[in-house]
Amino acid sequence: MRDRAPFWTPATRPEDILLEGDWITLRGLPPLPQVMVSGDLDAYRAAHDLPEAVGLLAEAEDPHYAVRLARRRMLVVGTELSPRDAGWSAGCATSPMTGALAAFEITGPRAMDLVARATALDPYRPSPSAALLFAGMQGVLYRHGEALRLHIDRGLAAYLANWAAATSLFPDGADAAAPQT
């Protein structure tokens, strides 16, 4: 059978993505432990000693935290869940998301300029949900320390790098976003 492998560009590892512009950096993180929780969020938070789930552009703090995605759904970061333990339990459905979502950090004084290119959201207006459409992708956006953290589908990491590189914020972006072999 014909070998079609060379037709496809090599998959980009999110943690290999690094774009540096003037006063802004976009960096992929190594996989973060993540669990999606749906159902009785208060009960889950109480049972796992989690703080209130943060909303859009709100500040999350280590070692583990929750980010609100919907009325009855949140993403827990910093907690690993074995697929063996996933499913319904105590009013909640839990799903491992570590491999599903790639996390990025946007840092620098112009970090919010990239957000402005990605969404028409009002950045000064709080929203209880941190889920948004970011450059057309389903994403999760909040603050973590000095950085903005963005989670997107892992398979879209290369698209995010290409999209960001094409903005005027990263003058040398085209080379940096090329797949690394």
Place this chain on the structure above:
Amino acid sequence: MHIYTCPFCGPRPETEFHFGGEAGNDRPDGDVPAQAWADYLHYRQNPKGAAREIWIHLTCHEVFVMTRDTVTMAAQPGEPIPSDTTDRGDA
């Protein structure tokens, strides 16, 4: 860009939403005449002015009712659907 207001998330860009049809166009139940099926499937009210519509916020999956003026495009904040049990609780 229009800004619509999800009952849970608040004001969001229109691209985060999907139109779900006219509000109140409920599926006929039981043994119903052909005309009722035709009304449900094919005929819309398309009012000039205030229109009650079902919208879905794609990022949080909230399904809600929004009143939108079909002349001025002004949109009222979304309202939770009263029969929707998922809107009780932890907001």
